Amino acid sequence: SQTIHQWPATLVQPVGSPLSLECTVEGTSNPNLYWYRQAAGRGLQLLFYSVGIGQISSEVPQNLSASRPQDRQFILSSKKLLLSDSGFYLCAWSVLRARSGANVLTFGAGSRLTVL
Amino acid sequence: GQQVMQIPQYQHVQEGEDFTTYCNSSTTLSNIQWYKQRPGGHPVFLIQLVKSGEVKKQKRLTFQFGEAKKNSSLHITATQTTDVGTYFCAGPKDSSYKLIFGSGTRLLVRP
Numbered sequence: 688s689q690t691i692h693q694w695p696a697t698l699v700q701p702v703g704s705p706l707s708l709e710c711t712v713e714g715t716s717n718p719n720l721y722w723y724r725q726a727a728g729r730g731l732q733l734l735f736y737s738v739g740i741g742q743i744s745s746e747v748p749q750n751l752s753a754s755r756p757q758d759r760q761f762i763l764s765s766k767k768l769l770l771s772d773s774g775f776y777l778c779a780w781s782v783l784r785a786r787s788g789a790n791v792l793t794f795g796a797g798s799r800l801t802v803l
Numbered sequence: 804g805q806q807v808m809q810i811p812q813y814q815h816v817q818e819g820e821d822f823t824t825y826c827n828s829s830t831t832l833s834n835i836q837w838y839k840q841r842p843g844g845h846p847v848f849l850i851q852l853v854k855s856g857e858v859k860k861q862k863r864l865t866f867q868f869g870e871a872k873k874n875s876s877l878h879i880t881a882t883q884t885t886d887v888g889t890y891f892c893a894g895p896k897d898s899s900y901k902l903i904f905g906s907g908t909r910l911l912v913r914p
Contacts, residue, residue, distance in 0.1 A: 719900055721902075723904075728909075729906070729907075730891065730904055730905065730906040730907050731846065731891065731893075731904040731907075733901060733902070733903065733904075736900055736901060738900055744900075744901075746901070777845055777846070781902075783900065789833075789834045789836070789851045789853065790895060790900060790902055791836060791848050791851060792836075792838075792846075792848065792893075792902060793848065794845040794846050794847070795845065796844075796845055797845050
């Protein structure tokens with residue numbers, strides 16, 4: 688069966704420090720991978736998605752970046768964190784269903800980032 | 804740009820009462836999905852609707868996709884405390900790879 692791992696679960700970082708959140712998927716190949724951010728009590732904002740190794744699409748301008756060095760690994764990074772980067776970061780994977788065209792997401796447990 | 808909106812933002816009900824959340828898209832959707840996020844947890848897929856006018860049921864939950872495929876609803880009959888959480892609808896944007904989430908409806912249930 689497929690599983691998704693995301694770490695670290697909780698992170699407290701000072702403003703201006705770097706960030707690296709990692710996500711790996713097991714039990715599937717060539718998944719679509721996603722990073723979403725959720726501010727406290729708010730909805731889910733799509734940050735990045737990837738349909739293959741080295742292929743990254745960015746949805747919003749920001750000081751975050753994403754990389755996909757391996758098929759089932761997705762990394763979210765920042766060189767210098769801002770206060771506004773605080774939030775709940777969720778990694779997700781999917782496989783596009785050809786018959787219905789639906790793209791159902793399976794989320795990781797999330798990484799809660801507090802920037803002080 | 805394409806938007807997916809949900810109402811209400813928040814609802815507090817007495818256990819046993821019914822609950823409905825509504826989802827509206829500014830564009831026609833090829834499909835719509837619903838997710839539930841428990842407090843402190845991550846979103847979990849509930850169901851997807853593909854056909855115009857489609858209605859699906861999961862025990863006390865009824866999901867409906869509008870005829871024009873621009874709106875959807877989730878109705879919970881006789882809420883229980885286990886229904887507490889935030890319910891999100893989501894639809895594809897521009898391409899099937901990009902899933903855009905509504906703002907969510909947070910449900911609280913008084914025992």
